[in-house]
Amino acid sequence: MDLSKVFSLDGKVALITGASKGIGLAIAEFFAAAGAKVVLSSRKQEDLDEQANRLKSKGYEAIGIACNVGNIGELQGLVDKSVETYGQLDILVNNAGTNPIFGPIHETTLEAFDKIMAVNVKAPFELSRLCFPHLRKSSSASVINISSIGGLSPEPGLGVYSISKAALISMTKVYAKEWGDSKIRVNAICPGLIKTKFSEALWSNEKIMDYMLKQLAIKRVGSSEEIAALALFLASPGSSYTTGAVMTADGGFTI
Template structure:
């Protein structure tokens, strides 16, 4: 094995959803630095413009496209545009997610339940299917689903979010089994409490953070680049025999 290319994504084409900030942006940065051409998808045009400009200024090959993953027609457009621009898809990162409600699980409104399941489970399912014909043509195809430690140990006040991420784990394993013979690897990453805007309701609450810190072996919040680095490993040749796996990066929270 050539160590100089072990973590290279040279000439690979990657789609990353929710890529304009936080974990998604970090993954885009790592992939582009490793040589990939990255399609950064986000529903927020202003954030997307800032993110793509920041990476383009570093000399990275990135393209921003607005996409609400809850809209099937926009998922199709995302795939079609990627093929139009680059002619292939090698890596898909299903990172976009939502958690619009904090409170007792029995008080979760039905429309919120539907939204969480649609964005966190159905969207990765649908986008993975749309990418499948193109991934089959790749020499090293891989899908990475960004999950949560809530899938392993349901987080307080985030019951349905945790349920959706648990379903994403099973989807990850089911796809890995079905698509393994086509050499498509499918894995998931479970971040702990990473300091992002998305997780601010947790780290911005002193009472919640006190409870979290008691469970952490590494007594600090995680950084987005610690997830980006793990995603690079899973997308690279270094992880060529890994599929159907669930990786935690949570400071020991679930240990």
């Protein structure tokens, strides 16, 4: 049995948001190593150029396109530039996220609520919609939304963030059901505690870490690469019959 093509992304073009570091960057590198041409996007062009050049030095095909997904007006340009560069779009990873606050939900301002929803919910909704005309032309289109275990059960101090990630899970299922006829698969990944800059407020807090480790079956913090490996599965032919799935990668926290 030849399994060489089961996880191959040869000939595919992938757009990944929040891709200058952390989980997004790891996904971009995994996809590139699997043969995809990758579009890295985040807010700062300088950071994107650095990472795209690093991937190119490994023989991969990559480009960086700056976009603040919280500014909805910038999303069309991101899609247009991606397609202009590579001529197609097969995979979209909605990874960019934000959480500017940590504390009780009743202390969350409406301004913070709006910012979290704009980046974590509204941007994936609109970017997916804008990518639809291109994705439907693909022979194996895949959309992957990076949610969180907080979207399955609210996390202490992360109330509105948890709400936004729950909405993203629901959105994943809606798109999966409606886009099935267009042969576009849509799935979600719910990472647990992953050692990234984004989650540093959690894994650098000794009290929180002690609590988390007691809940885990695999008693350690996860890595970005472990999320990227799951994303590769969802982007590849290996998951061709998988859509609307909500997959956890959390060391057993949600068992």
